[in-house]
Amino acid sequence: MGIGQLQLATLELLVGVEVHGSVGAASRAAGVAQSNASRSLKQLERHLGVRLIERRPTGSVLTAHGTVVAHWAQRILADADKLLEVAGGLRADSSPQLTVSASMTVAEQLMPRWLVEFRSANPGVSIHLQMHNSAHVLELVSEGKCDIGFVESPTIRRGLHSVVVGHDELIVVVHRSHPWARRRHPLTITELAATPLVVREPGSGTRITLDVALREFPRAEPLLELASAAAIRASVLDGVGPAVMSTLTVAEQLNSGELHRIEVDGLALPRTLRAVWRPPRRLEGPAAGLVRMIQRSGRS
Secondary structure, three states: OOHHHOOHHHHHHHHHHHHHOOHHHHHHHHOOOHHHHHHHHHHHHHHHOOOOEEEEOOEEEEOHHHHHHHHHHHHHHHHHHHHHHHHHHHHHHHOOEEEEEEEHHHHHHOHHHHHHHHHHHOOOOEEEEEEEOHHHHHHHHHOOOOOEEEEOOOOOOOOOEEEEEEEEEEEEEEEOOOHHHHOOOOEOHHHHHHOOOEEEOOOOHHHHHHHHHOOOOOOOOOOEEEOOHHHHHHHHHOOOOOEEEEHHHHHHHHHHOOEEEEOEOOOOEEEEEEEEEOOOOOOOHHHHHHHHHHHHHHHO
């Protein structure tokens, strides 16, 4: 008999006879009719050429040969279960995965909505989100440690490709009790540069944009350096001091009047939000799908 003629279901029945003490009990446990179970076991006996079951008025028991075959059947069934388990793991490993690195502003303000929309259209894609400042995101992309990055840094590393996915603006904000909130005239750039500000850490897109804009002016030391826009916003709301922040992160507080926007004469800080990736130039796979979705939603 060839191995291909062995049926796992029949081997399960044989083991069931040993466990439950009769063909009837084994068939009930397996969820098959007793007549079908008896037929399958007789076919197995014919194929193997040995008597496996001793049928008695009080029930069926395994013969000595049947006990040996049942022992090996258990091992075969266990290996079959292991095979299915391994195959399931291979399916999970081969499912599409997308690792995204995003600057803090993008990750906090835009990425949740983007990923929810993308996941609803691509439920089979496993998504991993990393949050870092823009400089670190560009480093991870360059090293191939993520599939795609999102930054608002004004400069992109050589060798990386990018595409615009949105726009933003940095503005000066203060708590409503701050003296600047009562000013009738805009600040000058010199005044802003000379004022200690609550700022992001070096390497963040917000900090880079601010430092580039004020590089020709005498600068005061930062009042406080913090690692996230949320922490800066909380500090400004607590009256710690003024800050330069993304309009994305303070829109709600500006609408409520908790924060005030301060105009600065001659200073505009628009920013371009970009998706960045390593070569080749043509983006493919789930990363390409995410970028297309973001661009479509921005045009709608």
